Amino acid sequence: VRCAGAHLIIDIYDGERLDEIEHIERTLRRCIDAAGATLLHIHLHAFQPNGVSGVAVLAESHISIHTWPEAGYAALDVFMCGEAAPEACVPILREAFAAKRVAVSELLRGQGV
Amino acid sequence: VRCAGAHLIIDIYDGERLDEIEHIERTLRRCIDAAGATLLHIHLHAFQPNGVSGVAVLAESHISIHTWPEAGYAALDVFMCGEAAPEACVPILREAFAAKRVAVSELLRGQGV
Numbered sequence: 001v002r003c004a005g006a007h008l009i010i011d012i013y014d015g016e017r018l019d020e021i022e023h024i025e026r027t028l029r030r031c032i033d034a035a036g037a038t039l040l041h042i043h044l045h046a047f048q049p050n051g052v053s054g055v056a057v058l059a060e061s062h063i064s065i066h067t068w069p070e071a072g073y074a075a076l077d078v079f080m081c082g083e084a085a086p087e088a089c090v091p092i093l094r095e096a097f098a099a100k101r102v103a104v105s106e107l108l109r110g111q112g113v
Numbered sequence: 114v115r116c117a118g119a120h121l122i123i124d125i126y127d128g129e130r131l132d133e134i135e136h137i138e139r140t141l142r143r144c145i146d147a148a149g150a151t152l153l154h155i156h157l158h159a160f161q162p163n164g165v166s167g168v169a170v171l172a173e174s175h176i177s178i179h180t181w182p183e184a185g186y187a188a189l190d191v192f193m194c195g196e197a198a199p200e201a202c203v204p205i206l207r208e209a210f211a212a213k214r215v216a217v218s219e220l221l222r223g224q225g226v
Contacts, residue, residue, distance in 0.1 A: 005188070043156065053171075053174065054170075055156075057156060062168055064192070075120070075174075109124065113186040
């Protein structure tokens with residue numbers, strides 16, 4: 001299969017700015033650039049009273065983010081196939097959200113298909 | 114945190130109709146209905162020469178799909194918080210794509226936050 005892809009499951013703890021939708025969009029775009037990926041479509045949604053969800057469809061797969069600002073928590077996944085470098089997103093996310101802790105798990109998708 | 118959510122990582126093997134973008138969109142919508150989730154935004158992209166990527170932003174988080182029709186393979190993730198039932202998507206996906214094998218892993222996100 002043309003995708004031997006890495007799917008990163010990323011949890012941000014004790015983060016800041018998790019209710020700033022424009023900051024979140026800028027951060028996703030920075031991640032995409034840093035990873036060398038190609039953005040096809042991006043959409044973010046602000047919840048009431050707080051929280052943001054966002055997805056970016058990439059030529060290489062996708063990034064998603066869901067934030068719970070009141071808990072300082074965000075759940076992301078970064079799935080990239082081919083030559084992109086999804087791990088390049090991790091330091092950008094850590095800095096952008098001033099996260100005290102970031103947990104990353106890597107799943108390999110489409111292996112041996 | 115208001116999300117103690119289940120994040121299902123779903124791999125479809127030896128599936129059919131993985132290049133039919135309208136069928137894929139209908140299937141995602143059926144999954145969302147079956148899970149009792151609320152659709153906020155959906156976007157699908159057809160690649161050349163084949164393959165489809167799609168994301169649905171939900172009030173409860175998201176669904177994504179990426180297909181490699183030539184390999185009969187699709188990589189999905191279904192992340193739903195709250196009262197939704199993400200596992201209800203699995204039999205729908207299996208049937209819609211006539212999958213010979215479906216692998217499902219469950220990640221619990223935002224536990225203890």
